Amino acid sequence: xxxxxxxxxxxxxxxxxxxxxxxxxxxxxxxxxxxxxxxxxxxxxxxxxxxxxxxxxxxxxxxxxxxxxxxxxxxxxxxxxxxxxxxxxxxxxxxxxxxxxxxxxxxxxxxxxxxxxxxxxxxxxxxxxxxxxxxxxxxxxxxxxxxxxxxxxxx
Amino acid sequence: xxxxxxxxxxxxxxxxxxxxxxxxxxxxxxxxxxxxxxxxxxxxxxxxxxxxxxxxxxxxxxxxxxxxxxxxxxxxxxxxxxxxxxxxxxxxxxxxxxxxxxxxxxxxxxxxxxxxxxxxxxxxxxxxxxxxxxxxxxxxxxxxxxxxxxxxxxxxxxxxxxxxxxxxxxxxxxxxxxxxxxxxxxxxxxxxxxxxxxxxxxxxxxxxxxxxxxxxxxxxxxxxxxxxxxxxxxx
Numbered sequence: 244x245x246x247x248x249x250x251x252x253x254x255x256x257x258x259x260x261x262x263x264x265x266x267x268x269x270x271x272x273x274x275x276x277x278x279x280x281x282x283x284x285x286x287x288x289x290x291x292x293x294x295x296x297x298x299x300x301x302x303x304x305x306x307x308x309x310x311x312x313x314x315x316x317x318x319x320x321x322x323x324x325x326x327x328x329x330x331x332x333x334x335x336x337x338x339x340x341x342x343x344x345x346x347x348x349x350x351x352x353x354x355x356x357x358x359x360x361x362x363x364x365x366x367x368x369x370x371x372x373x374x375x376x377x378x379x380x381x382x383x384x385x386x387x388x389x390x391x392x393x394x395x396x397x398x
Numbered sequence: 399x400x401x402x403x404x405x406x407x408x409x410x411x412x413x414x415x416x417x418x419x420x421x422x423x424x425x426x427x428x429x430x431x432x433x434x435x436x437x438x439x440x441x442x443x444x445x446x447x448x449x450x451x452x453x454x455x456x457x458x459x460x461x462x463x464x465x466x467x468x469x470x471x472x473x474x475x476x477x478x479x480x481x482x483x484x485x486x487x488x489x490x491x492x493x494x495x496x497x498x499x500x501x502x503x504x505x506x507x508x509x510x511x512x513x514x515x516x517x518x519x520x521x522x523x524x525x526x527x528x529x530x531x532x533x534x535x536x537x538x539x540x541x542x543x544x545x546x547x548x549x550x551x552x553x554x555x556x557x558x559x560x561x562x563x564x565x566x567x568x569x570x571x572x573x574x575x576x577x578x579x580x581x582x583x584x585x586x587x588x589x590x591x592x593x594x595x596x597x598x599x600x601x602x603x604x605x606x607x608x609x610x611x612x613x614x615x616x617x618x619x620x621x622x623x624x625x626x627x628x629x630x631x632x633x
Contacts, residue, residue, distance in 0.1 A: 296532065296561075297559075298538050298541025298554050299538070299541060301541055301543065301554035302541045305542075306542075306545050312555075
């Protein structure tokens, strides 16, 4: 990873939040948007610049499930497994997605195309079971709709 | 200065003292795992629960962080407290069934087999090592990772941390004694943190006395150059 580019990106994001470490979550979110995950070099640069212990930044980055420290796929497929989606069959949809992509929830395909994740309720229960690909919501999912959905994104 | 009672005994607190500190000074024992006088209270282990009476109301509080206020009536043990402590001990025993310290403490409290599924963790997540490293040593080499059942104490990325000076303060404070430290062939090894530090020999007597990183840190803290070359006995 290019050191200069990391410095530049981190600087830009930190400037946006006035170098205020109390806004760490927003800082990390913005950085994750750039890289799709939080690379080690980025966390180190954040800690160094804000003069915070790396252990502290690392704790925050690992505390929230929304942050990933491992590279994620080009497309992030999230399956809502909140209560409403759960009772409407989210796990059958998840199972089918797992089969089609060949990975369990929480993992990324080898070609770095897809990451499969579960989320606990996104507040759109009426649309359950819900699958979110990148930022697009697909409601009323069924296992039989999974194949064509993935085909749309597969390159 | 405040007057209060602990288990019916009149005690006088010093400014800033907590209930646990006063009790300790008066020789009244309150069980605990996550407290150390040199670091700030953390209320992680919950074992130091006591019942306080303020006016007409009683409540259960953690004595390690509760200020020893004027007029408090503190009870370090009663049925309610014991019930809570036993429950906690049962949870500790199910998390760490193989730790001698936990086994002994549980036995003393009359907790035998935990009702919960047994795990085989060794760390009770009291955070003493993390706190001593940042508050006392000042290196911030350790921290937490994740949360909930996955939470654990590690150096960042669970890799050898250049900030760690292998001083062993974490080993010293660990209440369950699960941070081994070993010196072998001129190195000090802290396996849990994947850390191996080169030892420095005293210029006078030739005995290994500190790690290279420790000496660097002490110099930064103001130890004069000539003293940094000698062990404690030769200085």
